Amino acid sequence: MGLSLVWLIDLFVRRAYTAAGLRSHTVEVDADTTIHCWISTSLLPTPTSAGADSGLGSKKQPKPPLLLIHGFGPRATWQWRSQIAPLAARFDLIVPDLLFFGGSTTRSPQRSEAFQAAALGRLLDALGVAPPRRARVSVMGTSYGGFVAYHVARAMGPDRVERVVIASSDLLKGPEDDKALVERADGRGGVADLLLPRTTADMRRLVRVAVHRPPRFMPEFIVRDMLRNLFSDNLEEKLELIKGISLANKDQFQLTPLPQQVLMIWGENDQIFPVAKAIEMQKHLGGNARLEVLQKTGHMPQMEDAGRFNKVVLTFLLGAPKSSL
Secondary structure, eight states: OOOOHHHHHHHHHHHHHHHTTEEEEEEEOSSSEEEEEEEEGGGSOOGGGTTSOOOOSOOSOOOOEEEEEOOSSSOHHHHTTTTHHHHHTTSEEEEEOOTTSTTOEESOOOOSHHHHHHHHHHHHHHTTOSTTTSOOEEEEEETHHHHHHHHHHHHHOTTTEEEEEEESOOTTOOHHHHHHHHHHHTSOSOHHHHHSOOSHHHHHHHHHHHOSSOOSOOOHHHHHHHHHHHSOTTHHHHHHHHHTOOTTOTTTOOOOOOSSEEEEEEETTOSSSOHHHHHHHHHHHOTTEEEEEETTOOSOHHHHTHHHHHHHHHHHHTSOOGGGO
């Protein structure tokens, strides 16, 4: 087997996380479910805390906690790699792999985004991220992770969740939106065929629709390496996750306003979830939600224009509470 470029990049990504003060950690959140995450060292349990108070790893003044929830595609470390350093300077971070991504798994047959959110709630409990021991957590999710973030905020409420960032995530998605997405891609197959590439041709199609300015030339060996090392694990379970999304089932899900302040951040040229859907979604979320559209970006503004994305997010998360104005 030849040298893997993805393996080398992954090495640098992991070093970026450790340099920002995060460590790899695995938590059994219940008898069926295990979640792997990267967390700030201050959230790690100390050896002396076992059996006593499950204290925090650092005696320094804790920073406010922030939960980052990734979408479909590569594991969490890749999707948030451009945010880790600036966010870790101001927050204690929890960056989990969602179930069936990275090192997270469950024996439960449930596959909805609400089930993912419940598992993350148990992860926060296990890490002691809850008042009064910690400040309220803020939550940021991108794409499918935005679905999960909404459920986390709604289930845990304003007593535990302070602010919410929903990036590139259409909470009003329905069957007609899926059909339109497939047509924008090239009309072949369904949404699962687009989001779960199985060939290099599928991989190239996903890049074309997800990125505003995709690379003009991608060597076949690099595409093959990405497909094998970033997109090939747990395909059947991920297909079940797509089928298990409850947003389109109006008997299971109704989009209602959140009590928390909400930032919606979107790429102007998003072809997965067009910005027109963001405008419609903002109306449903009510007066606590505001929308920021980043020009010359597609479905991954956190990677395509990381500097602008980070500035907008930090301004929102560090801003004064609305009630104090």
